[in-house]
Amino acid sequence: MVEIWEAKSKKEKADELPVIVPLVVYHGKDRWKIGTTLGETITGYKNLPEAIKKLVPNYKYLLYDLSQYTDDEIKGEAQLRILFTTLRDIVTKDSKGLQDSIFRAISYLRELDNKQTGIEYFETLMRYIFNARADLTRVV
Incomplete structure (x- = not known):
């Protein structure tokens, strides 16, 4: 936020x-366990005197924890569904589950x-997957 304002x-x-x-768009293995305010991440914030708390940023942020959404719950255009399901599945699925996710992404691309945009999007998707998952180096 500060960088945007500075620019x-x-x-x-x-x-x-x-x-x-x-x-925050979260896509870790486990559910998000941190609160949704900046103050909850600042050491000792809750024990500060109220006069000091007024001077420390404590905004609330929107949280989308992708780990909790099913395929049917992820809505939107094809690119958005591919992005969110891939981010969710990259850390939560085994190789077979991720392969199923890739096939589902291909069906969304249709x-x-x-079609050129679809091919470019698929190439980007595959680069991301192979960079994020070292266990996908051999053909199954």
């Missing part, structure tokens, strides 16, 4: 800062009108 004020010479809604 706006320094590079663009803006007098006003844009509104930023903080969003929904795209622009």
Whole structure:
């Protein structure tokens, strides 16, 4: 957020800062266990005197914990469904489960009108998967 505001004020010479809604998209193996305010991540925040708390940022952020969503619950355009299911499955599925996720992504790509965009998106998807998962080095 600070970097966005700095860029706006320094590079663009803006007098006003844009509104930023903080969003966390989580895709770990386990469910998100941290609170949804910045103060919950700051050591000793809850024990600070109220006068000091007023001076320390403690915004709430939106949390999308992808680990808890099923395929049917992930909605949107094909690219968004591919992104979210891949992020969810990259750490939670075994090789076979991830392979199923890739095949599902391919079926989503068929929904795209622009086939060249679909091919480029698939290439990016595969690069991400093979970089994120070292256990997928041999053909099954």
